[in-house]
Amino acid sequence: MTIRLCLLGAGGYGREVLDCLLNDSRFEVAGFVDDSPAFRGNEVAGVPVLGGVDDVPLLPDVLFLASVGSPALRRKMTQSLLARGANFARVLCGYIGSRSQIGASLIHPGAVLSVDCQVADYVSISFGAVLGHDTVVGDYTHIGWGAFIAGNCHIGEGVLIEPSVCIARGLHIGSGAHIGLGSVVLRDVPEGATVLGNPGRVVR
Secondary structure (H helix, E strand, O other), X not given: OOEEEEEEOOOHHHHHHHHHHXXXXXXXXXXEEOOOOOOOOOEEOOEEEEEOOOOOOOOOOEEEEEOOOOHHHHHHHHHHHHXXXXXXXXXXXXXXXXXXXXXXXXXOOOOEEOXXXXXXXOOEEOOOOEEOOOOEEOOOOXXXXXXXXXXXXXXXXXXXXXXXXXXXXXXXXXXXXXXXXXXXXXXXEOOOOEEEOOOOEEOO
């Protein structure tokens, strides 16, 4: 049975998600949801933008999937649709280890989740990212291309982890944190902090 999806966000990351789904026979993309005037009423990569979060039709056979990279915008769009009664999909295209539990989230092709991981709702784990054993990821977090998160880490809600980040074993990354491109994180990160560099340092 084909699963029909509507993607939240028609920008660059939305097109990456679309391309992933178009190459998977399990899914059909009905359209995008985006509030940007540049997208509304138009097509993106041949797929229609059906409306914004407040007016897109809610069809009984269509599930929604977050496809915007910004955790803050992802949260805002998702909560608006949840308030209208929308349902969200779980899309698993990577390797999922035994006993790992995943909510209504997206795991891209090439991503690897080891054993006993827990991934909450509205999360995206991009191409080639790796989660070590027993790692926990909170709602609305986005993990970029090729990131490596070692075992027993706890990633809070709404965290942005950019591509090629490395996070050492057993660390806690506070909710709302931003880990910049290629950073190597060797100690816990406070809520809302921005970390850059190798070794990673809190810059704000």
